[in-house]
Amino acid sequence: QGTLDSELSSGINAEYGGFKRRAPRAIKEIKKFAEKMMGTPDVRIDTHLNKHVWHKGVKNVPFRIRVRLARKRNEDEDSVHKLYTLVTVVEGVESFKGLLTQNVDVDE
Numbered sequence: 001q002g003t004l005d006s007e008l009s010s011g012i013n014a015e016y017g018g019f020k021r022r023a024p025r026a027i028k029e030i031k032k033f034a035e036k037m038m039g040t041p042d043v044r045i046d047t048h049l050n051k052h053v054w055h056k057g058v059k060n061v062p063f064r065i066r067v068r069l070a071r072k073r074n075e076d077e078d079s080v081h082k083l084y085t086l087v088t089v090v091e092g093v094e095s096f097k098g099l100l101t102q103n104v105d106v107d108e
Contacts, residue, residue, distance in 0.1 A: 002038075002070075002071050002103065003068060003069065003070045003071070003103065003104045003105070003106050004037060004038070004068070004069045004101055004102070004103060004104065005066065005067070005068050005069075005090060005101065005102050005104050006033075006037065006066070006067055006068075006069060006101040007064060007065070007066050007067075007096055007099050007101070008029070008030060008033060008064065008065050008066075008067060009063060009064045009065075009096075019059045020058055020059065021058075022058060022059055022060075022061045023053055023054050023057070023058045023059075023061055024058075026053050026061045027045060027050065027053060030045065030049070030053075030065075030067065030087060031043045031045065031087075034067075034069050034085045034087050035085070037069055037101075038069050038071050038085040040071060040081065040083045040084055040085045041081060042074070042079075042081045042083070042084035042085070043084070043085045043087060044084055044085065044086050044087065045087050046086060046087060046088040046089065048088065048089055049065075049067065049087055049088055049089040052065065052089045053065070064096045065089060066089070066090040066093045066096070066099065067087055067088065067089060067090065068087070068088045068089075068090050068104065068106075069085055069086075069087055070085065070086045070087075070088070070106065071083050071084075071085055072084055072085075072086055
C-alpha cells in the first residue's frame, strides 16, 4: 500500500466538451489520473474533494488542485478488486510553485 501527494492542473481544466461539462469532466480526469498513478481500477473520490471541485460551480473549476492518493485494502470480501484508491484534497497549499509528486507517510 502507499500514499502519494500530487498536483493536477491541465487535465482538470478541460477546455473542450462545453463549459457546462467542466466539473464532471474534472472528476473523470481526476479518476483517470489516480487509476494511472496507483494502478487500481477502483477509484473513490472523497466528498471534500468533490465539494472543492464544484465550489465555484459547474463552469469555474479550480486551475490547480493538490490531491492525496491513498491505496487501501478493500473491506468488501465479494469485491473483484483487492485494493482501491481513495483520492482526497490537500488543504492549506499557499503556492503551487515547485511542488512535486512525493510519497507521504500517513498514520491511520
